Amino acid sequence: MTHQKLTLPSPAKLNLFLHINGRLENGYHELQSLFHFIDYGDTMTFETNASGKITLSCNIKALETDDNLVLKAANLLVNLTLNKVEKGVHITLNKRLPMGGGVGGGSSNAATTMLALNSLWDLGHSTADLEALGNTLGADVPIFIRGKSSIAEGTGDKMCTYNVHNAWYLVLTPNAHVNTKELFSHPELPRNTPKLDNNTLNYSGITTDLKNDFQSLVVKKYPIIAKALQWLLEYAPSRMTGTGACVFAEFATEQQAQKVFQQLPEELSGFVAKGCNISPTHQVLFG
Numbered sequence: 066m067t068h069q070k071l072t073l074p075s076p077a078k079l080n081l082f083l084h085i086n087g088r089l090e091n092g093y094h095e096l097q098s099l100f101h102f103i104d105y106g107d108t109m110t111f112e113t114n115a116s117g118k119i120t121l122s123c124n125i126k127a128l129e130t131d132d133n134l135v136l137k138a139a140n141l142l143v144n145l146t147l148n149k150v151e152k153g154v155h156i157t158l159n160k161r162l163p164m165g166g167g168v169g170g171g172s173s174n175a176a177t178t179m180l181a182l183n184s185l186w187d188l189g190h191s192t193a194d195l196e197a198l199g200n201t202l203g204a205d206v207p208i209f210i211r212g213k214s215s216i217a218e219g220t221g222d223k224m225c226t227y228n229v230h231n232a233w234y235l236v237l238t239p240n241a242h243v244n245t246k247e248l249f250s251h252p253e254l255p256r257n258t259p260k261l262d263n264n265t266l267n268y269s270g271i272t273t274d275l276k277n278d279f280q281s282l283v284v285k286k287y288p289i290i291a292k293a294l295q296w297l298l299e300y301a302p303s304r305m306t307g308t309g310a311c312v313f314a315e316f317a318t319e320q321q322a323q324k325v326f327q328q329l330p331e332e333l334s335g336f337v338a339k340g341c342n343i344s345p346t347h348q349v350l351f352g
């Protein structure tokens with residue numbers, strides 16, 4: 066087997082809106098959410114070899130464990146192949162994204178791994194097959210595999226492509242780890258936002274008709290997130306992504322976003338990024 070090396074971006078997502086429409090029979094919640102990619106994230110390098118081993122090194126040593134979604138994703142693919150003994154790869158993960166921040170870093174890393182290995186090992190799995198496989202690792206993995214901004218429904222498994230207008234985002238990364246499971250089971254969580262028709266839905270920016278149904282509760286429970294959101298709201302329409310902790314404001318130009326970023330007080334941190342309708346991973350892999 067030839068040794069190959071591939072470096073790919075593993076970007077973040079923003080939930081431009083996130084509605085909870087109800088509860089499914091299995092206790093999971095039915096969601097409707099607009100997933101958009103940004104040109105900021107982690108970087109991953111894949112170096113194939115014939116050792117039959119999958120190894121991972123990461124700039125955050127605590128992530129070098131078997132629980133890492135990168136290793137789980139690679140193992141899922143290897144277990145589907147016949148000549149496992151030959152399939153070796155060393156993966157280097159350079160982590161920039163906050164963990165448990167609602168920007169989907171772990172899911173993105175898993176999806177990037179599946180896309181990279183499918184290509185490097187010439188496995189020939191269709192995107193639909195990879196999405197189904199990715200869904201077993203996490204609800205947000207399929208959207209990163211598809212790589213197109215989409216309105217997701219169900220638990221994230223039903224996707225409808227949706228192109229968002231060009232925009233720049235200032236994303237703040239409060240140092241809080243929101244407990245997703247606890248949040249989903251909270252009695253005060255709104256669970257009955259009516260489902261919107263994807264065909265007539267018009268996302269024109271952060272307005273009050275579309276919202277993040279987790280936001281009020283999270284802001285109440287986590288003062289550090291409330292503070293970051295309050296600061297952003299002084300400058301532009303702003304919202305929380307996923308179940309938090311990250312919050313973002315939308316701007317028409319990079320200059321406008323950078324101007325606000327320059328004024329960020331020392332106790333807050335964040336970054337400026339451009340919205341992308343095609344994920345940066347797909348831009349590199351498929352042109």
Ligand SMILES: C[C@@](CO)(OP(=O)(O)O)[C@H](O)COP(=O)(O)OP(=O)(O)OC[C@H]1O[C@@H](n2ccc(N)nc2=O)[C@H](O)[C@@H]1O
Pocket residue numbers: 080092093094095096166167168169203204205219220221245246249306307308309
């Ligand atoms: C709500 C989103 C939007 O992107 O949040 P973020 O993770 O990005 O913040 C995701 O869909 C989150 O999905 P996922 O990341 O797979 O959730 P997990 O942490 O695995 O779920 C933890 C727990 O939350 C509950 N859960 C999760 C997803 C869902 N649609 N309904 C649920 O009720 C379940 O009890 C589950 O055991």
Ligand SMILES: Nc1ncnc2c1ncn2[C@@H]1O[C@H](COP(=O)(O)OP(=O)(O)O)[C@@H](O)[C@H]1O
Pocket residue numbers: 128132133134135163164165166167168169170171172173174175307309
């Ligand atoms: N490759 C990975 N990158 C980040 N977190 C990972 C990864 N693999 C497993 N995890 C675990 O998943 C948890 C949440 O991951 P992450 O995707 O960053 O959250 P979110 O979906 O809220 O953005 C982390 O706290 C970490 O323990």
